[in-house]
Amino acid sequence: MPTKTPTPHRGLLVILVAAMGVGPLLNYGLSAVSPLIIASLGISQSQFGLLAGAVFASAAVSSFSLGRLSDRVGIRTQLVLIFGGTVVALLIAALAHAFWVLLIAVILAGPAQSISNPTTNRVIVTQVPPHKRPGWIGIKQSGVQASQLFSGLFFPAVALWLGWQGAFGLAAVVALGLLAYGFTQVPAEPAKPRTAAAHGSGGPLPFSVWLFAAFAFFSGLGMQATNVYLPLYSVRVLDFPLVLAGAAAGVSGIVGVSSRIIWGRRMAQGARPSVLLFALALGAVVGVLCLLGAGAWHQPWLVWIGVALHGATVLGANVIMNAATLVVVPPDRIGVASGVLAAGMYTGFALGPLLMGVLADATGAYDVGWLTVGGGYVVCAGLALWLRRYGATHPWTSFGH
Template sequence: MRSTAGPGLLFVLVCAMGAGPMMNYGLSATSTLIMADLGISEAQFGVLAATCFAGAAVSSMWLGRLSDRISARSQLLIIFGGTALALGFAAVSGNYFWLLAAVLLSGPAQAISNPTTNRIIIRAVEPGKRPGWMGIKQSGVQASQLFSSLFFPAAALVAGWRGAAVGAVVVLFLLLAYAWFRLPPEPRLAAPQASGRRTADRKFPGSVWLLAAFALFSGAGMQATNVYLPLFAQREIGFSLLMGGVTAAVAGVVGVTSRVLWGRRMADGVRASTLLLILAAGAVCGAALLLAAGQTGASALLWSGVVFHGASVLGVNVVVMAGVLREVPPERVGSASGAVSLGMYSGFALGPLAMGLLLQYSGGFLAGWLSIGAAYLICGGIGLAYRRRGPKRDGSAVVGTPGK
């Protein structure tokens, strides 16, 4: 399967990473329409994203182990088909509780995306190229943010937010058809041996759990910002629905670029801990700029905060996932990715929920931005702890080498 690593396969990986988050980004971009249609509050809207990511967190460990056992095509069916089913269900939902059920369905589709794509990379791509591939495929999440932030508001102006969801279903099925036929044949999965079972039973190294912790706190701040950024731009800066969507789209564009660049920096041999500390510092600056924008109403501060947000915290996933490939042997990549995904999706669930509650009960975004900044400061401390584990786990440019 190593000879099959080319642009077509890379496009499949990008789409597989972007399919799962499409629903959340689409709902966020049309948040004002959804809240008006269903008569829900900001806190209730935050529960939508929290429910989705709670489903992802709960299923991530099991799906991570499953990804080590089933074919890649089966996993792509879960990713694309699961998200399409959730969006279709959302389009016909008659009330808030049916919409909650719909977003819950999209959780597992997101949870398995990292284990699936990491497994494909570890099988198909030579070690020296893996960090670059990681950066590009992780940018699929921000490509989805870009697409959803433009497509959903534009389609909603023509067919409403429900019609926009139906349009996204069509896109997902087209991508599934391409991925299904483009994915190369896989070797038959070997039956697990006793030694393999002993390997699977071993605890993960502490560095994996530090990466999971970093993903938890950065994910909380990142997703709270992603979910409420369009609403913040409309309420605090006076942007229109379309311009509110553009703020998330710009963050997505910057995020795509940043993930590719951070992946290349890892390919050049830069330590993962160094990059995590840089990303934490940039994320704090982004939160501070958004806070200042809300206090002053200055659109220039808003756009600066959007750029810092996209360049820093949106690049975390590529670094932590590339770090996972360095910490565990290939046969445990799926399960270890699931462990880090557990932290990430737990943060994704808690961030929007906390932001929604703070917004509803404080009457503004100030407390939310302060909380997000505090989460990023904690990330800095975790990055220092990860760095103290020493260069042996960070220094190799050959991703996929088992941790020593």
């Protein structure tokens, strides 16, 4: 176990934010220009949901093995997997003229996303002093929402200029540039000894990690169903123009960036994870009811309240869970624990859009889908209460020590 951590530099934080944000570029881009893709390829809503489901299913399947890998290999190797894998996926999407080609692209994008949390958590636990870690986690997790904001503005605007395929091609260039920058900020690092990796793989993980993984599953289900279908819902049900629908997703991203930083600071101040997660779950229920009401009563203004609550609540949950995981898990098992957390989250990510698409096609509306999302958030509230009871006999260690 390391006895002292070096003083981290700002460039390292920038690349951690980028590492979290680059992987979701493909799925956020697909969502932002979904009306164009559906019309261009002649696919159904449930097929479009399958695209989002496939990327996260791929991420979920690879989470365990890549989590263990992140405990053994150097950070630069992991950056190649994150950024390089995203570049390949974006280029394939840029060349797609059929549904099955897009399906290949999203499957390849999955591993790049699943290793981002283990990689960035390992960098933080080895390079950042303990009292700064929750704040760094909040900022680096906000990279996902920064990516959502960027995608909501970038892809619709570039698609009007170069077409949706051209937008994905230009995004690949951006990802490649980020990889080059990452190599200037992350020093070369030798692979971990195999004996150390074997030592870190023994013993059960704390029960709280599994509760976090369950919360990540149900919150991820609702989070990604909303992220994927919000632009399409806004266009088809509320008659938003494409750019305004992308802006709605962008607003969620803006609020999400701020909320993740704020929740990270709350964790650094010693707030109990169970209390914060319970509050977030209740706020997420209110947010999804606003989205449901916007369509049911045709009140577009409710969408903006819904997306703001979406960004302020459920998008911040991962910060709390990741920061708490660094406390309850030894440093040499951060990759494994992060992989478990990622597996729960990405399984929810995979199921949410698929359910939403199937329910939308089956009912001809989004109401049942929104109610399903809300039900998942209610389960999250119950899990937070369970975690609170568990934590009463297993108090959280202070981050400041």
